[in-house]
Each structure stands twice: as C-alpha cells, then as structure tokens.
Amino acid sequence: MEQRRLGASGLMVSALSFGAGTFGGSGELFSAWGDTDARQARRLVDICLEAGVTLFDTADVYSDGASEEILGEAIKGRRDQVIVSTKAGLPVGEGPNEAGASRQHLVRAVERALRRLGTDYIDLFQLHAFDARTPVEETLATLDELVRAGKIRYIGVSNYSGWQLMKSLDVSDRYGYPRYVAHQVYYSLVGRDYEWDLMPLGLDQGVGALVWSPLGWGRLTGKVRRGRPLPPGSRLHRTAAYGPPVADELLYRVVDALDEIAEETGRTVPQIALNWLLRRPTVSSVIMGARDEEQLRANLGAVGWALTADQIARLDAASAVTVPYPHFPYRRQEGFARLNPPAA
Template identity: 70%
Template sequence: MINTNGIVVLLKMIMGESMEYRRLGSSGLSVPVLSLGTGTFGGRGKLFEAWGNTDVAGARALIDISIDHGVNLFDTADVYSFGAAEEILGAAIKGRRDDVLLSTKAGLPTGDGPSEAGTSRSRLITAVDGALRRLQTDRIDLFQLHAYDAATPIVEVLSTLDELVRAGKIRYVGVSNFSGWQLMKSVGLADTYGFPRYVSHQVYYSLAGRGYEWELMPLGLAEGIGAMVWSPLGWGRLTGRIRRGSGLPAGSRLHTTADAGPPVDDERLYRIIEVLDEISAETGRAIPQIAINWLLGRPTVSSVIVGARDADQLRQNLGAVGWRLTDEQVARLDAVSATDAPYPYFAYQRQQGFARLNPAPV
C-alpha cells in the first residue's frame, strides 16, 4: 500500500522493514498492524493532561514519522481533551486526507446535559457532524461507539448508523468496550434487519490484562470482528520503567491516572516484567516492543494502537514490527501472564471434556 510517501515505504519494503497490513475483521478494509492513537493530543483535563499535550506542530511531526513507516491509521475520539484531539488531528493531516484512514469514537458523556451522552439517533447524528467539523473532513473511515448505551434500543442505534453510512459520512462501523452479549445481540440484529455489521471492537488487551480472551476473542473469531487494541502496555505498566521493589518512577502518569485504568496485581506484574527483561536481553529489543509484538501474534488482532508523547517514543513503538518472537519466548510470556478464567470459562481451561468441545483460539 503506497501513499504520497510511497517511495519511502517502498524502500522500507525492499529492506525488509515494511509495515504489515491486515483486514479489519471480515471487512474489505486493510489496516496497518500498528496505528497511532491521539490520546496525547491536546492535554486538556486531568486525565489527558497526564497523557501528553501535543500541539498541531508536534502532531504533524508524529504523523510524518508514522506515514514514513507505513502507518496510515489514526485513532481519536470526541472525549479526548474535550474535542481538541480531533481538532489537532484534523489540522495535522490537512492536505493529505486521502493518504490516511481516520477512526473516531462517540458515545461517552461530553457534558452534563441529557443530549450529551449515549448513542441515541439525535446524539449520533450530532456527534458525527461535530467530528467531521473538528477533523476537517467529509467522511470518517471507521466510526466506533465508545461504549454501550443501555438506554437506547439497539435497532435505533443500528438504523442511525445505516443512515450515516448511506449518507457517506462514515464508511465502516465498530464498537469499543462492549461486553460479549451486547456485541452479539447487536450483530444479530444487524443481520436480521440488513444494517451494517460492526467490523471492529476496540478493546483493552495486554500481557497485564488478558480478559479479552475469554469471551470477546472467540466471538470475534466466530463473527469476523477484528480487535483494535488500546493500551497495549497495560496502562503504562509495561514500559520497562517499573521494577520489583522500586515503586513508580518519577514522572510516571500512573501517579495520577492509575485509578482510572484497569487494575493489575503487583506480584503478577513483576513476574511478567522479569520475563520481559529476560527476552529483552535475548533479542536486543526494548520491553515495549516485545509486549506489542506478543499482541501481534494473538488471534483476531487487526491493529494495535500505540501512543507517543514524542518522536523517540513513537519510533521505539514502531520497532515492534518486522521481527517475531520465537515460539519458546511466546510460551514463556503466555505462561507468566496467564490468569484463572472466570465462570464458566474456567471449565474450558481446567477440564478436558470442556476443552475438547471449546479449543483455545489459534
């Protein structure tokens, strides 16, 4: 896949350093295995201020590096820095819209008013129009519901998305942070009424958090829904800066954001990091690169969303592609990061009869 920076990408392909592309679920859309998240753009509000405060010039530099490495998918959301992330992304890609894929999300509250949360028909139409305006574009390549809205009938959501697709405002639809029954019911109703199917599920998945595997991964395999992974470094815990007995390093965003992210047992985290340290010594790769590379080998994963505060961090994350962990290294990471499955999945993990009927995804 060649864009306006095609010569650079072609040279990297010749040199064996090209970006890999995969289908997004069972759709016809090809996406890079790494995509750039924009949570660091803007820096407005307590949570996003801790993530980063990249401005338009900084965003443009990160996007230049991404495109040079074959990354053409950029993910954002209306709640990121109260819309500033979308505005900065839109300004940073000005003049090269046809070279990139834009993914954004809506559904989480953006204010206290009754019409400022959820995925009702009114809210979705307003949210998409607002995103188009902030992104300075006429279409969104992938529009994802940021959360399930229990107050709005699923058919209302699906029919509205169908209208937005037919209007050309969005091209593909997906979800984020859905439970298994919420996603499966939505897919079933989409099939029943002929509405567009969800092709992606943006999920938390990492060596430090493998809950995605129990229900959502088999569902993704069965229904052709590709995973777009957020927080692949376990909410900043797998950067290589945390060690047993040392506490959180100075400047870590976990000092202010730990309570907002997925919980991780400290002892289990330390064991994972110790194995990552061993494999880092064996491969010469940085710990974040190993953690991301492990994810790229997991079933259903279409793209891993990486973030970066600066060019050096981005380049390091981009170094997660172009090589593979050995089967033995993968097995060690699998073993040290394994957790007991919740009911009813523990039976598939522990009992031979259940496991025979429900083999692990490959």
C-alpha cells in the same frame, strides 16, 4: 508495515496504529497523557506515514474535542493517505442528550467530529461504550443512515461485553444494517480478559480487535519493576485510578519474563509486549501512543521481527491467570477442552 484486514471487512489497516489521545492535553486525565500541539502532531504523522502506519484513532472526549481538531490539522493535505477512526457516546456535556447512542446524539456527534477533523467522511466510526437506555435497533438504523449518506464508511464499537456485541450483530443481520467490523478493546500481557469471551466471538463473527493500552496502562514500559518505587515521572501517579487494575505479582512476573527476553533479543520491554500482541488471534491493529518522536520511533521498533515459539510460550505462562466460571472448565478439564479449544 504489515497491512491487515479489519475483521471481516475489506478495509486494510496497518498492524500498528497511532492513538491521538496525547493530542491537546486538556483535562485531568488527558493532560497527564500528553499535550501535543498541531505542529508536533504533524511531525508525528509524518513519521507514521513514512513507516507505513495508516490508521489514526481519536475520540470526541479526548481533550474535549481538541484531539480531533489537532489530528485534522495534522492530516490536512493528505486525507487520502490516512484512515481516520473516531469514537462517540461517552458524555460530552451535562445535557440529557449529550451522551449515548441515540439518533439525536449520534447525528450531532458525527457532524461535530466531521467539523473538527476537517473532513467530509470518517473511515471508522465507533461507539465508545454500550448505551443500555437506547434500543439497539435505533442505534444501528441511525448508523445505517450515516453510512448511506457517506458520512461514515465502517462502524465499530469499544468496550462492549460479549452479549452486547452479539445482540448488536444479530440486529444488523435481521434488518440488513451494516455490521460492526471492529471492537476497540483493552488487551495486554497484564490484561488478557479479552481472550475469554470477546476473542472467540471475534473469530466466529469476523470482528477485528483494535487494541488500546497495549502496555497495560503504562505499566509495561520497563520502568516499573519488582522491589522499586514507582518512578517520580511516571504518569501512573496521576492516571492509575482511571485505568484497569493489575495485581502487583502478576505485573512483576510478566516484567521478569519480558526482561529475560529483552536480554535475549536486544529489544526493549515495550517492543516485546507489542510484538506479542501482534501475534494474537483477531488482532487487526495495536494502537500505540507517543508523546514525542523518540517514543514513537521506539514503538515502531515492535514490527519487522518475530518472537520465537519458546519466547511466546514463556510470556503466555508468565501472564496466565485463573479464568472465571464458566470459562475455567474449558481450560482445565479434558472433556470441556476437547469441545471448546481456546481461541488463543
């Protein structure tokens, strides 16, 4: 397994990482994702470590904290072999301080995460969403204190816009606070919005992408195809409304291209979709999910080989969409493109 730098930091992470959103199975959304218990989770971690996967990602809202607890059980006795990433900031209760990026909430969230994970430090702590109510200075000062206390080692964000991330990096530089080195983002062959603002920002500022939902919220599994109804067992029946929307024609166009390349390579549709992402600029790690051992081993087959330049070009073309203003002049007009070559 290839090991990559996480953004401009010195931390090395595996090109594929494991998302523990399937651990626990509590609540309407996460019960649809999976219900892996501690025994099953330990086996999945065994397989990951054997394959060279070192980064394991979770969050306090995943199954109401059960995901963190089960991951903690699964890594017990081998904490020094893994990199633990967790997130906080989304609501975990009804109280006024049970959400956000205030000092009050972040200190409490880190203490709870440490207890559930059964560890005394978190390798990568990420804010799950931007909190417009809390001054950026307060958030970063708090994270600075937590880093200095040894409770977290690196910091990152998730689901930020370009201006939110850039403002935060500016405050870090101004006051000498730690910089965000990772941005956990949605990015897939049917969702390339990351490329418009956030990828150029990541290149310029040294922020590595940790990609969530690389299979387009379950649409690029090879089971969803043109002219066929959604399979009865698909989790999209229960989860589609929670995830990013995808136009049908875009999806079918991409799946058609994936099918052609699968025939040429002998690889599966998900493996090809994951491999394409691993070749994109700024991507430090692609977070894969798996409900069982068979699914995990199949996803691990996305590494150790490479798409050809022609195959990448065909996937690029199939997944291309018209970008919004102010981006489209840079792609379509020679003068703009000369001054601002696309990051991808």
